[in-house]
Amino acid sequence: MRVRLSICLWIVAAAALPGACGDAMEGGPGGALPYASELVSFDPGEGAGHGQEDLPDVVFGPPKNTQEGGATSNVLSLGAGGSIVLGFGDRSITDGPADDFIVFENAFYTEFEDDGVWEELGRVSVSRDGETWHRFECSTEPVEPDDGPYRWPGCAGWTPTKAYDAGSTTTLDPAVTGGNSFDLSDLGLDRINYVRITDLTESTDLESKAGFDLDAVGIVHGGR
Numbered sequence: 372m373r374v375r376l377s378i379c380l381w382i383v384a385a386a387a388l389p390g391a392c393g394d395a396m397e398g399g400p401g402g403a404l405p406y407a408s409e410l411v412s413f414d415p416g417e418g419a420g421h422g423q424e425d426l427p428d429v430v431f432g433p434p435k436n437t438q439e440g441g442a443t444s445n446v447l448s449l450g451a452g453g454s455i456v457l458g459f460g461d462r463s464i465t466d467g468p469a470d471d472f473i474v475f476e477n478a479f480y481t482e483f484e485d486d487g488v489w490e491e492l493g494r495v496s497v498s499r500d501g502e503t504w505h506r507f508e509c510s511t512e513p514v515e516p517d518d519g520p521y522r523w524p525g526c527a528g529w530t531p532t533k534a535y536d537a538g539s540t541t542t543l544d545p546a547v548t549g550g551n552s553f554d555l556s557d558l559g560l561d562r563i564n565y566v567r568i569t570d571l572t573e574s575t576d577l578e579s580k581a582g583f584d585l586d587a588v589g590i591v592h593g594g595r
């Protein structure tokens with residue numbers, strides 16, 4: 372069963388529950404921190420459910436998974452093939468030097484996985500108007516480095532979040548924060564307003580895992 376939840380629902384929820392929607396950028400714990408603050412839609416896939424009771428805040432603001440080597444459960448599980456679209460209030464993501472935004476999943480390094488990391492992959496697409504989408508190419512066939520964990524270039528969900536002061540850092544550097552980062556110039560784009568993440572469980576042999584667990588989406592380069 373799939374359920375489409377429109378942004379209108381969240382506007383209603385925000386009216387009834389101050390702080391529930393959209394104001395993470397305007398004050399309170401989220402302040403002016405550079406993270407997603409708008410839930411446009413959520414299409415749960417099979418097995419979704421975890422974290423839905425905490426929408427939309429669970430996917431707003433900084434990542435919760437900032438304990439080195441740990442993996443938070445304070446995330447939204449997309450379910451197999453599920454997808455979510457997030458926005459950034461009055462901010463856009465813009466193309467600057469190197470990567471421009473970061474997707475945080477609750478991946479963690481583990482010696483108990485042959486590939487060295489507990490990954491759950493997602494495909495990332497971006498849009499300026501919410502209608503026309505541009506997709507980052509993502510292969511579920513991993514790259515096997517000589518040492519260290521496997522890699523899935525172009526996908527989200529395989530690089531753990533690092534320990535950093537997520538509540539006070541207003542400038543994000545993927546080398547400091549961890550997560551998987553993306554460069555708009557790879558798609559020939561200079562500005563986007565929406566990020567869509569789609570779980571890839573259905574198209575892989577990853578059914579034993581619970582699907583992509585979204586923690587946060589952060590802006591590296593942005594403007595109003």
Ligand SMILES: [Ca+2]
Pocket residue numbers: 465466467468469470471554555556
């Ligand atoms: Ca860039």
Ligand SMILES: [Ca+2]
Pocket residue numbers: 476477478489490491582583584
């Ligand atoms: Ca996960």
